[in-house]
Amino acid sequence: MKLSEELPLIAKDPYGYAEKLKAEKKIVGTLCSYTPEEIIIAAGAHPFRLFGSGQKSRLADAHLQSYCCSLARGVLEDALSERLDFLEGIVFAHTCDTMQRLSDICRINRGGVFHLDLILPAKLNTESARRYFRDVLQTFREDLGAKLGVEIADNDLRKAISAMNRIRKAFTRIYELINENPSIINGEELYILNRAAMMMDKARLADLVEGTVVQLSSGSREAPDAGAPPPKRIFLEGGVCNYPDIYNIIEEAGGAVAGDDLCTGFRYFNGLVDEDNPDPLMAIADRYLKRIVCPAKHAGIADRGERLVEMVLEKRAQGVIFFFLKFCDPHAFDYPYLQQVLEKAGIPSLMVEVDDPLQAGGQLQTRIEAFIEMI
Amino acid sequence: MAEKDEGKERRKIKAAAKMKEIMTSYYIDAKTAGQTGKKVAWITSGGPVEPLIAMDIIPVYPENHGAMIGASKMGVDLCRKAEEMGYSSDLCSYARSDIGCAPVNGGPIGGLPKPDMLVCCNNICGTVLKWYEVQARYFNIPLFILDTPFTHVGFSAEAKKYVKRQILEYIEFLENATAKKFNYDRMREVGKLSLEGQRLWQAVLDTAVNRPSPLSAFDAFFHLALIVTLRGTRQTVDYYKILLEEMQERVAQQIGAVADEQYRLLWDNLPIWYRMKWLSEKFASAGACLVADTYTTAWCGSMKYIKEDDFIDTMAEGYSRIYLNIGVDQMAEQVIAMAEKYNVDGIVMHSNRSCKPYSFGQYDIQRIVGEKMGIPTLMIEADMVDERNFSESQVETRIEAFIEVLQGKK
Numbered sequence: 001m002k003l004s005e006e007l008p009l010i011a012k013d014p015y016g017y018a019e020k021l022k023a024e025k026k027i028v029g030t031l032c033s034y035t036p037e038e039i040i041i042a043a044g045a046h047p048f049r050l051f052g053s054g055q056k057s058r059l060a061d062a063h064l065q066s067y068c069c070s071l072a073r074g075v076l077e078d079a080l081s082e083r084l085d086f087l088e089g090i091v092f093a094h095t096c097d098t099m100q101r102l103s104d105i106c107r108i109n110r111g112g113v114f115h116l117d118l119i120l121p122a123k124l125n126t127e128s129a130r131r132y133f134r135d136v137l138q139t140f141r142e143d144l145g146a147k148l149g150v151e152i153a154d155n156d157l158r159k160a161i162s163a164m165n166r167i168r169k170a171f172t173r174i175y176e177l178i179n180e181n182p183s184i185i186n187g188e189e190l191y192i193l194n195r196a197a198m199m200m201d202k203a204r205l206a207d208l209v210e211g212t213v214v215q216l217s218s219g220s221r222e223a224p225d226a227g228a229p230p231p232k233r234i235f236l237e238g239g240v241c242n243y244p245d246i247y248n249i250i251e252e253a254g255g256a257v258a259g260d261d262l263c264t265g266f267r268y269f270n271g272l273v274d275e276d277n278p279d280p281l282m283a284i285a286d287r288y289l290k291r292i293v294c295p296a297k298h299a300g301i302a303d304r305g306e307r308l309v310e311m312v313l314e315k316r317a318q319g320v321i322f323f324f325l326k327f328c329d330p331h332a333f334d335y336p337y338l339q340q341v342l343e344k345a346g347i348p349s350l351m352v353e354v355d356d357p358l359q360a361g362g363q364l365q366t367r368i369e370a371f372i373e374m375i
Numbered sequence: 376m377a378e379k380d381e382g383k384e385r386r387k388i389k390a391a392a393k394m395k396e397i398m399t400s401y402y403i404d405a406k407t408a409g410q411t412g413k414k415v416a417w418i419t420s421g422g423p424v425e426p427l428i429a430m431d432i433i434p435v436y437p438e439n440h441g442a443m444i445g446a447s448k449m450g451v452d453l454c455r456k457a458e459e460m461g462y463s464s465d466l467c468s469y470a471r472s473d474i475g476c477a478p479v480n481g482g483p484i485g486g487l488p489k490p491d492m493l494v495c496c497n498n499i500c501g502t503v504l505k506w507y508e509v510q511a512r513y514f515n516i517p518l519f520i521l522d523t524p525f526t527h528v529g530f531s532a533e534a535k536k537y538v539k540r541q542i543l544e545y546i547e548f549l550e551n552a553t554a555k556k557f558n559y560d561r562m563r564e565v566g567k568l569s570l571e572g573q574r575l576w577q578a579v580l581d582t583a584v585n586r587p588s589p590l591s592a593f594d595a596f597f598h599l600a601l602i603v604t605l606r607g608t609r610q611t612v613d614y615y616k617i618l619l620e621e622m623q624e625r626v627a628q629q630i631g632a633v634a635d636e637q638y639r640l641l642w643d644n645l646p647i648w649y650r651m652k653w654l655s656e657k658f659a660s661a662g663a664c665l666v667a668d669t670y671t672t673a674w675c676g677s678m679k680y681i682k683e684d685d686f687i688d689t690m691a692e693g694y695s696r697i698y699l700n701i702g703v704d705q706m707a708e709q710v711i712a713m714a715e716k717y718n719v720d721g722i723v724m725h726s727n728r729s730c731k732p733y734s735f736g737q738y739d740i741q742r743i744v745g746e747k748m749g750i751p752t753l754m755i756e757a758d759m760v761d762e763r764n765f766s767e768s769q770v771e772t773r774i775e776a777f778i779e780v781l782q783g784k785k
Contacts (some may be wrong), residue, residue, distance in 0.1 A: 063738050065756075067465065067728045097501045100525050101735035104703035107527070108739055119524040119534065122497055122504060128540040129522065135533035296501055298520060301511045327465050329731070333505035336461030337512060353463070 002215075003189050004208050011195040015078075018048055018086045021201060026088040026148060029113075031075065031102075033268045034093040034120055034294070036284050038164050039141050041202060042156035043148050045088065049198035050075050051242055051264075053083060063105050069327040070355055071240050072102045079110045089114030089147055091140075094122075095296040096330050114147040116140065123298040124289050133285040141281065157280040161273045163202055170209040171197070171269035175259060177216045179315055182233055182256035184216055187247025190257065194265055231256035232372050235317035237308060237338070238324050239263045239294075239331050243354065246323065246368075253369040259315035261308065262323070263294060295330035304334055305341035312347055319375040320349040321368070348375050385630055388594055390618045397610060398600055405433045405488040414491045414553055417510065419503045420603055421673070422496035422521065423545070423694050425569050425686065428607040429562040430549050433488075436604055437506070440487050441469030444476070445648025445760035447483040454761050456481070467729045468760035470506040477513055492516055492552045494545070498523040498700040500732045519548040523695040527702040530695055538691035546687075559687075566686025569607040573675035575615035576602045580675075582622040583666040584717055587631025589622045592642040592665035593655040594632060602674045637662030638781045641714050643669045643740070644725035644733050645759040650767075657771065661778045667717040669710060673698040676709070703736035707743040714748060720781055722752040729758050751784070753777040 010017045018027055025046040030037070037047040052074020059080040060073045078084050090113055092103035107115045118140050121129040145152045174193070177184055185193075193212065197205055234255045236246075241262050250257060260266050271291045277283035292307045293299045312320055320342055324331045335351060342349050350371040352364060408415045416427050420438040427434045444450050450468060456475030458464050464471075472482070480486030493516060495507035504520065511518035521541050524534040546557045579598070582589050590598075598618060601611045625631075640658070642665045647654060658665060681693040698706065714722065722744060727734050741752040753773060758764035 064735060065726055065728075065738075068731070068735060094525055095501075097732040098735060100501075100527075101703065101732060104527060104736055105739060107702070108704055117525075117527045119527070119531070121524065121537070122501065122522045123520050126544070128537060128544065131540075132524075132533060132537035135536070139531065139533060295505070298504055298508065301508050301518060329466060329502060330505060332463040332466055333470075333502075333509065335463070337509065339461060 003192060004211070006200075006204075007196040007208065008192050010200050011192045014048075014051075014199045015053065015083055015086065017199065021046060022086045025201075027086055028144075029084060029087045029090040030093070031091075031099065032093040032095055032294075033263050034095060034288060034297075035091055035118065036137055036140070036288075037202075038157060038160040038273065038280075038284055039137065039144060039152065040091070041160035041163060042141075042152045043144050043150050044156075045144075045148055046201060048087070049264075050078070050084070050090075051240065052076075053078055054242070055081070055083075063109065064102075067327055069098055069325050071242075071325060072098045076102060076105060079106055085112075087113050089116065091116045091118055091144075093118040094120050095294060096328075098327070098329075116143055116147065120288075120297075122296070124293060125299045125303075130285060130289055133288065134279075134282050137281045137285055154280055157284075158275070161280060161283065162275055163206060165272045165275065166206045167197065167202060167209060168269045168272055170206065170213050171266070173213045174209070174216060175266055175269075177213070179258055182231060182258045187251055187257050188244050191241075191244045191247055194268070198264065198268065229254070232319065232375055233258035233315065233317045234372070235312045235315055235320045236260035236262055236265065237320055237322050239328050240325060241265065241323055246364075249365050249368050250321070250372070253365075253372040255319075255368075255372040258317050259311060261292060261311060267292060267294070295334045305338055308338055309341055309345045309347070312342070312345075317347070319371060320347060321371070322349060322351040324351065324353045326353050326355040382634060386632065386634070388590065388598075388618075388621065390614070390621050391597065393617065394598060394601065394614060397614060398604075401605065402484060402488075405435050406484075408433050408488055415488050416492045416494050416552075417487070417490040417507075418494040419496050419499060419507070421499040421694070421697055421699070422494050423542075423690055424604075425565045425607040425690070426546060426549055426557070426562065427494070428605075429558055429565045430553055430555065432492075432549065432553065434604065435487055435490065437473040437487065437510075438469050439600065439604060440476070440482065440484075441472050441760055442646070442648050443484065444472045444482045446651065448649045448762065449482055450649060450760035451762050453481055454763075464761075465728070467500075467502045467506070468758055469729065470502060470509075472760055473506070474509055474513075477510065490514055490516060492548075493518040494521070495519070496521040496523060496694060498694055498697050500699065500730070502731075517548070517552060519545055521545060521694070523700060526696055526700055528705075530692060534695065535691060538695050539688065542687060542691055562687060563684070565607040566681075566690075567683055568609060568612055569686070570678060570681060570683050572602055572606055572608075572611040572615060573678050575612060575619055577672070577675040577678070579615055579619050579622055580667065580672060582619070582626055585626045586639075586718075587629065587633065587636035588639065588664050588666040588717075589625035589630060589632060591632035591655065592668040592671070593646075593651055595668060595671040596646045596651065599671045599674070606674070631664065633659045633662065633664040635662045636664045637785075638721065638778070639664055639666045639717060639719045641665070641667050641669070641710070641717065641719045641722045642725070643710065643722060643737065644727045645670055645730060647725060647755070647757045647765065648759055649762050650757075650765060650770075653767075657774055661774075663778065663781070665723065666719060667713055669698060669706075669713065672713070699732050703739050704743070706736065707740040710740055710744055711747055714744065714750065719750065720784065721750050721777065723777075724752055724754050725759075726754055726756050727759055728756075728764050729760065751777065751780050
């Protein structure tokens with residue numbers, strides 16, 4: 001398996017890539033997998049996911065206390081230090097308390113780019129929330145169109161939906177192939193693929209990722225050593241993962257990632273928008289309502305636990321690693337419950353919490369090694 | 376010495392005893408609900424309690440419980456229990472102490488009365504959503520979520536429609552939970568009493584515009600309990616009438632909350648419950664009175680959106696536009712308006728590790744207020760319940776330095 005050379009370059013230097021892409025398309029920053037990229041694409045613009053570049057925080061500390069997560073701090077640092085000047089605008093989808101305040105702080109302190117709040121419902125399991133979700137998307141479509149000076153027609157939306165579905169189908173296939181044989185692609189490659197997917201031009205991405213499916217299906221990867229034991233299947237659960245090293249650590253310890261429910265992983269690709277629905281906005285909303293939720297959203301009190309066990313069983317994972325960002329409240333609140341649900345189902349788990357930048361790998365590595373050895 | 380004690384006695388708020396009585400009898404009622412056949416609902420502090428009162432359901436506030444746990448210095452122990460259960464020590468200490476308390480019936484009142492249902496309104500934070508999910512699983516009871524979309528710069532038409540729709544769903548939820556029809560006539564009365572209570576509470580707080588101020592934020596933190604807990608009852612209206620009269624009497628007699636009021640300050644964020652006495656004495660000894668705060672006004676800040684004769688229909692907007700559910704710039708405007716109204720010399724901000732929506736943005740508010748009004752701000756790093764995040768010597772040094780700044784400005 002050989003990834004196209006473009007992908008690691010984008011994953012490594014996303015802002016350099018964006019500077020170049022800016023000549024072709026207006027770039028709209030996003031912070032969350034709940035941003036309806038289809039609407040941005042339909043407006044002829046390019047949705048670009050922001051993670052922060054992990055630079056030392058100098059300016060952000062004047063706005064955010066020490067108990068704020070590194071994701072919000074990193075994005076604010078980049079916004080204030082003009083590293084995000086390639087952006088035409090930025091869209092904040094409402095999720096957690098921190099993101100909601102980050103939106104305010106960016107709006108107040110960062111001029112020069114348009115700012116849109118997408119105030120989605122927090123509960124996603126009622127009909128009134130569904131209607132509201134659709135209404136919010138309609139307002140967003142109008143506001144974004146006004147900011148970009150275009151009218152977003154239903155037909156544009158349909159084309160964007162189908163383009164995004166093409167990408168989602170290809171990624172779903174990749175995850176199926178990984179499930180069949182986790183060694184088919186190494187974790188770092190999967191990380192790069194996921195990461196680049198959230199930042200690169202969607203048309204080019206669709207071609208590349210479909211090419212990857214063909215390559216993986218043809219089994220071009222050399223067979224593992226006949227004598228070596230098969231890797232232990234690990235499922236990753238958590239929010240934003242900015243750490244390619246985690247995949248290497250897992251692999252070196254004799255594990256392989258068989259699947260994930262990360263906000264920067266499969267949750268981003270999960271589920272298709274119904275292309276036959278005559279109301280494209282309702283169709284976009286419905287995908288979010290059916291998809292497994294981020295813990296900042298509510299879909300019933302047992303939903304996340306039940307669905308996690310389902311996913312883990314489907315992936316035949318032998319263990320789950322919870323991978324959390326420090327100060328991420330929604331994930332931290334769900335952890336004891338999810339851990340118990342897994343325990344009842346006989347699935348061992350390990351929780352690791354990281355801050356940006358990753359602390360010296362030693363302790364993390366030892367814990368992951370011990371866990372993989374134990375399962 | 377005798378003279379000093381006399382002054383202290385004179386400054387004591389007499390109504391406090393009555394308030395303790397009301398709260399004790401309320402907790403006894405709630406604790407014995409099982410025997411009297413009444414239903415108990417746990418509800419978030421910013422949640423719409425009026426429909427519960429109209430349905431004769433006893434509202435119980437885990438956040439109020441958190442405050443009691445903090446004030447009785449039992450927070451660290453209960454937070455540790457939650458941490459043993461797997462909850463991160465970075466999570467809200469109200470939530471941690473309540474979650475830690477439920478299985479052991481710990482805390483100052485031996486645990487809260489067991490709920491029959493949960494009502495969670497996310498207008499104050501996203502934390503309550505997670506916290507109530509935890510408790511809904513633990514007690515295995517129905518949970519109603521009133522989802523109030525955040526109003527960064529305004530309240531959209533679609534948000535209004537959504538919240539209004541949910542008010543009807545809330546009523547339906549209560550009808551199902553009690554197997555009783557909702558009494559709209561009773562609700563009209565409760566709505567009126569709620570607004571009257573809010574107006575009276577605001578009037579009590581307003582007496583602090585006087586010099587010396589007859590009450591301090593520390594008093595407000597205490598007398599707040601009724602407007603949070605029993606909003607919409609006659610009892611609350613009657614109590615605040617008594618309290619208001621006493622405050623007016625104190626104004627007439629020039630009795631201040633602080634012996635010799637030199638500086639007037641505004642408090643921002645939740646109280647530091649386990650250091651109330653210490654902080655209040657610290658400030659008072661320097662002649663500084665915390666005359667107002669952004670916290671206790673939050674229970675009457677959105678009155679303007681609610682119509683007395685149409686409570687049910689207008690409460691959607693009132694509950695969505697409360698202090699914590701608005702943008703940082705709007706919060707700064709309100710802080711400035713309060714600073715001007717109460718004529719303060721400085722602001723004390725509690726940067727509260729437990730409350731991200733209240734604390735993130737404080738640095739910006741500090742800057743905006745500084746630029747527009749030229750008044751200084753003291754930032755205290757702490758936590759509302761978890762004492763492990765409080766460094767007495769550091770806070771003391773900061774308070775002293777701040778008082779020096781105020782002295783320099785006089």
